[in-house]
Amino acid sequence: xxxxxxxxxxxxxxxxxxxxxxxxxxxxxxxxxxxxxxxxxxxxxxxxxxxxxxxxxxxxxxxxxxxxxxxxxxxxxxxxxxxxxxxxxxxxxxxxxxxxxxxxxxxxxxxxxxxxxxxxxxxxxxxxxxxxxxxxxxxxxxxxxxxxxxxxxxxxxxxxxxxxxxxxxxxxxxxxxxxxxxxxxxxxxxxxxxxxxxxxxxxxxxxxxxxxxxxxxxxxxxxxxxxxxxxxxxxxxxxxxxxxxxxxxxxxxxxxxxxxxxxxxxxxxxxxxxxxxxxxxxxxxxxxxxxxxxxxxxxxxxxxxxxxxxxxxxxxxxxxxxxx
Amino acid sequence: xxxxxxxxxxxxxxxxxxxxxxxxxxxxxxxxxxxxxxxxxxxxxxxxxxxxxxxxxxxxxxxxxxxxxxxxxxxxxxxxxxxxxxxxxxxxxxxxxxxxxxxxxxxxxxxxxxxxxxxxxxxxxxxxxxxxxxxxxxxxxxxxxxxxxxxxxxxxxxxxxxxxxxxxxxxxxxxxxxxxxxxxxxxxxxxxxxxxxxxxxxxxxxxxxxxxxxxxxxxxxxxxxxxxxxxxxxxxxxxxxxxxxxxxxxxxxxxxxxxxxxxxxxxxxxxxxxxxxxxxxxxxxxxxxxxxxxxxxxxxxxxxxxxxxxxxxxxxxxxxxxxx
Amino acid sequence: xxxxxxxxxxxxxxxxxxxxxxxxxxxxxxxxxxxxxxxxxxxxxxxxxxxxxxxxxxxxxxxxxxxxxxxxxxxxxxxxxxxxxxxxxxxxxxxxxxxxxxxxxxxxxxxxxxxxxxxxxxxxxxxxxxxxxxxxxxxxxxxxxxxxxxxxxxxxxxxxxxxxxxxxxxxxxxxxxxxxxxxxxxxxxxxxxxxxxxxxxxxxxxxxxxxxxxxxxxxxxxxxxxxxxxxxxxxxxxxxxxxxxxxxxxxxxxxxxxxxxxxxxxxxxxxxxxxxxxxxxxxxxxxxxxxxxxxxxxxxxxxxxxxxxxxxxxxxxxxxxxxx
Numbered sequence: 026x027x028x029x030x031x032x033x034x035x036x037x038x039x040x041x042x043x044x045x046x047x048x049x050x051x052x053x054x055x056x057x058x059x060x061x062x063x064x065x066x067x068x069x070x071x072x073x074x075x076x077x078x079x080x081x082x083x084x085x086x087x088x089x090x091x092x093x094x095x096x097x098x099x100x101x102x103x104x105x106x107x108x109x110x111x112x113x114x115x116x117x118x119x120x121x122x123x124x125x126x127x128x129x130x131x132x133x134x135x136x137x138x139x140x141x142x143x144x145x146x147x148x149x150x151x152x153x154x155x156x157x158x159x160x161x162x163x164x165x166x167x168x169x170x171x172x173x174x175x176x177x178x179x180x181x182x183x184x185x186x187x188x189x190x191x192x193x194x195x196x197x198x199x200x201x202x203x204x205x206x207x208x209x210x211x212x213x214x215x216x217x218x219x220x221x222x223x224x225x226x227x228x229x230x231x232x233x234x235x236x237x238x239x240x241x242x243x244x245x246x247x248x249x250x251x252x253x254x255x256x257x258x259x260x261x262x263x264x265x266x267x268x269x270x271x272x273x274x275x276x277x278x279x280x281x282x283x284x285x286x287x288x289x290x291x292x293x294x295x296x297x298x299x300x301x302x303x304x305x306x307x308x309x310x311x312x313x314x315x316x317x318x319x320x321x322x323x324x325x326x327x328x329x330x331x332x333x334x335x336x337x338x339x340x341x342x343x344x345x346x347x348x349x
Numbered sequence: 350x351x352x353x354x355x356x357x358x359x360x361x362x363x364x365x366x367x368x369x370x371x372x373x374x375x376x377x378x379x380x381x382x383x384x385x386x387x388x389x390x391x392x393x394x395x396x397x398x399x400x401x402x403x404x405x406x407x408x409x410x411x412x413x414x415x416x417x418x419x420x421x422x423x424x425x426x427x428x429x430x431x432x433x434x435x436x437x438x439x440x441x442x443x444x445x446x447x448x449x450x451x452x453x454x455x456x457x458x459x460x461x462x463x464x465x466x467x468x469x470x471x472x473x474x475x476x477x478x479x480x481x482x483x484x485x486x487x488x489x490x491x492x493x494x495x496x497x498x499x500x501x502x503x504x505x506x507x508x509x510x511x512x513x514x515x516x517x518x519x520x521x522x523x524x525x526x527x528x529x530x531x532x533x534x535x536x537x538x539x540x541x542x543x544x545x546x547x548x549x550x551x552x553x554x555x556x557x558x559x560x561x562x563x564x565x566x567x568x569x570x571x572x573x574x575x576x577x578x579x580x581x582x583x584x585x586x587x588x589x590x591x592x593x594x595x596x597x598x599x600x601x602x603x604x605x606x607x608x609x610x611x612x613x614x615x616x617x618x619x620x621x622x623x624x625x626x627x628x629x630x631x632x633x634x635x636x637x638x639x640x641x642x643x644x645x646x647x648x649x650x651x652x653x654x655x656x657x658x659x660x661x662x663x664x665x666x667x668x669x670x671x672x673x
Numbered sequence: 674x675x676x677x678x679x680x681x682x683x684x685x686x687x688x689x690x691x692x693x694x695x696x697x698x699x700x701x702x703x704x705x706x707x708x709x710x711x712x713x714x715x716x717x718x719x720x721x722x723x724x725x726x727x728x729x730x731x732x733x734x735x736x737x738x739x740x741x742x743x744x745x746x747x748x749x750x751x752x753x754x755x756x757x758x759x760x761x762x763x764x765x766x767x768x769x770x771x772x773x774x775x776x777x778x779x780x781x782x783x784x785x786x787x788x789x790x791x792x793x794x795x796x797x798x799x800x801x802x803x804x805x806x807x808x809x810x811x812x813x814x815x816x817x818x819x820x821x822x823x824x825x826x827x828x829x830x831x832x833x834x835x836x837x838x839x840x841x842x843x844x845x846x847x848x849x850x851x852x853x854x855x856x857x858x859x860x861x862x863x864x865x866x867x868x869x870x871x872x873x874x875x876x877x878x879x880x881x882x883x884x885x886x887x888x889x890x891x892x893x894x895x896x897x898x899x900x901x902x903x904x905x906x907x908x909x910x911x912x913x914x915x916x917x918x919x920x921x922x923x924x925x926x927x928x929x930x931x932x933x934x935x936x937x938x939x940x941x942x943x944x945x946x947x948x949x950x951x952x953x954x955x956x957x958x959x960x961x962x963x964x965x966x967x968x969x970x971x972x973x974x975x976x977x978x979x980x981x982x983x984x985x986x987x988x989x990x991x992x993x994x995x996x997x
Contacts, residue, residue, distance in 0.1 A: 070726075073726070078428070080425050080426065082422075097756045098730075098783035098784070101728050101754040104726070106425040109433070109757070110414050121590075122633065122636075123632070126640070127634065128414075130643075134651075134652070134656045135419060135422035136422070270769075309769050312770075316774070327775065327782075331778075331779050331782040332782045335782065402750075404746050432745045433745075445914070446957065446959035447956070455742075458979040460746070
């Protein structure tokens with residue numbers, strides 16, 4: 026795709042970012058190079074003015090402090106300002122029966138871009154179709170997409186391993202419901218020769234259909250059921266939380282047990298990790314990683330992943346608002 | 350009135366904006382000329398610095414995403430920043446029994462202006478009397494006043510029709526309770542030779558007293574009861590929502606029926622609208638206007654009205670804070 | 674202490690401000706001189722750029738509009754921006770079981786400083802230990818500390834009386850539970866020859882242990898039980914609210930009576946106050962001070978105290994973020 030604003034009905038509109046599916050490896054490369062540049066600029070401490078005078082509206086129908094904070098900081102790091110609209114379904118015209126379409130049309134009149142978070146899959150796409158003048162960025166729509174999360178995961182792997190192909194990884198936890206797992210598998214399938222070991226309780230295995238889908242897209246998938254079967258020296262471990270709120274009733278009874286079935290400990294790292302293995306987690310974690318690991322330089326979940334989240338969002342905002 | 354800061358007890362204080370009643374046609378003219386200038390400046394894309402270093406506190410006792418977003422964007426478009434205080438009655442000293450007076454006195458110490466929204470009519474006036482150093486702007490106080498809404502309505506008519514006198518308009522919907530309708534009638538009464546057709550269910554007609562009031566102020570009012578009786582080629586249609594929350598119990602039973610008694614459809618436009626007729630609505634709408642109309646250039650509710658709301662607020666903030 | 678950033682594990686980190694106990698008279702002197710300078714700069718109206726490009730995250734687990742607004746305005750007065758995280762325990766990963774440690778680690782990746790408010794005493798200290806790169810400022814942690822409140826109280830006394838030693842004051846209200854009272858006593862104990870008269874209902878007297886503690890730290894304490902016993906011409910009166918939410922069950926029954934046992938009236942001022950006596954209150958007040966007093970130049974609770982709160986916070990933010 027092109028990040029350039031596009032002419033629609035005679036008017037220029039910045040590129041909407043709704044799904045990871047929009048990105049080719051070349052797009053990702055452009056984005057990561059810009060994110061890296063932003064990191065360097067931020068490090069030298071001189072305030073950026075890229076979004077000086079620009080306003081980004083953050084509409085969060087389902088507040089999420091982490092994503093909200095990351096997008097907010099990204100806008101402000103670039104010298105822009107935000108208008109923060111939290112829970113409009115409770116606090117506004119939406120509660121009087123206004124449609125999403127009208128809400129988006131109103132806020133685009135005030136904004137240079139709109140970042141939207143919504144509990145219902147597909148909402149970001151609808152918002153993008155409705156917005157006439159300003160780009161929409163999806164900050165997560167339910168079980169749908171959360172493209173910037175996957176981009177920051179890929180960016181972290183690229184940064185630490187120097188490549189996005191010929192990788193061996195392990196994905197662990199709730200592989201049935203985990204949105205981040207699915208999106209990262211999609212992302213990895215854009216590159217050649219990637220192998221992913223899948224480790225989960227049998228109730229939370231990737232569905233047969235998803236297994237076939239991602240396999241056919243080119244990622245080699247290998248299911249394992251015990252930590253002992255993990256390969257040595259993988260390039261990355263991608264651990265995830267068992268999401269209580271997404272469990273089927275019969276698995277829910279078993280939650281306490283499922284939650285801590287697989288845990289990253291110092292012992293596991295000593296046995297299975299290599300010098301360059303990175304330990305990733307999309308956060309929040311609720312016991313899957315022993316905090317003792319946090320200070321290990323290979324643990325990137327509280328450091329590189331979080332920081333890359335901001336640089337990715339800064340780069341994306343810059344691209345869709347200014348076209349460069 | 351003068352928009353200049355005034356000396357009170359030896360100290361200069363910016364002009365409070367509490368009610369539409371403060372405005373003469375000359376004041377409105379000054380405001381609209383500045384709003385137009387701001388629109389031009391915004392269009393050329395160079396960030397404004399008019400409110401550089403200034404802080405506007407937005408105190409919303411009754412959150413309203415639309416008005417909150419519009420004021421916030423206005424401050425930021427001018428290079429200022431906001432301090433956002435939402436629901437202080439829940440989250441703060443107010444819940445411990447603090448008076449409005451103390452709250453205002455505290456926040457004015459941090460601010461260059463305070464924008465207040467409150468569910469109780471008359472609150473903005475009290476706040477204005479209490480504030481010693483900084484101007485208060487009324488962003489709606491219950492069934493009281495919401496002056497910037499009326500100013501943006503007038504501004505849109507002026508922009509599209511080139512005048513505010515010798516107009517013929519139609520106002521439709523809940524004319525009994527609609528605050529925006531009443532304020533716009535007041536606004537139109539400042540100019541000569543305006544005629545307004547009033548179309549509403551009989552339960553929601555303008556009260557006899559209001560009818561006499563506005564008539565005596567100089568607007569010619571004509572009550573009609575069917576869409577068929579609407580004049581052809583009116584200058585503006587001002588459609589409004591039947592506000593469920595304001596209905597009398599006996600009308601409430603009839604809400605579903607009242608809600609959609611009068612609807613703007615393509616057919617109605619073909620029959621009654623002229624080339625220059627503009628279709629207005631204060632929003633939110635919940636079915637009174639067929640979305641098919643949205644792309645008609647005469648439909649201004651999602652475009653000119655929303656955008657003029659921001660430019661009017663920018664102009665007003667600039668006037669009361671900087672005096673120019 | 675030194676306000677300079679300190680090297681921790683090879684990385685520089687700004688000074689955490691957790692407790693008043695960190696401050697020596699010399700530190701307080703540095704802070705107050707800078708606060709005064711900021712006041713002068715603010716008065717001349719030229720926007721400050723000290724925090725240009727800096728982001729301060731305000732994490733309020735227990736919203737408090739006043740403190741939130743004061744810190745927010747302080748950051749913005751210096752040209753910085755804030756990321757506002759309100760009630761993360763409801764709206765975010767915290768509700769999914771995330772630890773405070775992880776939350777702080779995530780937000781420090783986006784921020785140049787973190788201001789934290791939390792209902793549990795000791796939380797700010799934990800946050801400070803966890804944060805690796807950016808300074809933590811305590812904006813109140815339950816019955817624990819609220820250092821900037823005490824600093825603004827001291828700053829106001831210094832400003833009005835020209836000194837912090839050889840003072841005679843009166844503290845009134847809930848001396849048993851009042852956090853601000855305890856902290857101010859601590860602050861005054863850093864200076865020589867201060868005498869404080871303690872006036873409270875007997876249910877709300879300073880505990881024996883606290884009385885001994887503060888006495889041994891060097892403040893001379895004198896308990897009185899009637900307004901008639903107040904000394905004439907004290908340097909300051911520090912009135913406080915009876916905090917309903919902190920009362921023991923047996924005192925709670927008596928709340929209405931306790932609440933208004935001692936009240937500042939014009940009559941009391943005529944009888945007991947001198948020309949230079951200042952009337953202080955940490956706010957909110959709920960009846961302890963007759964509003965008729967507000968316009969007396971000796972009443973500083975709605976003026977100097979509130980404004981000094983902002984200048985103190987500006988100075989502190991500048992010191993811990995920029996080191997000067």
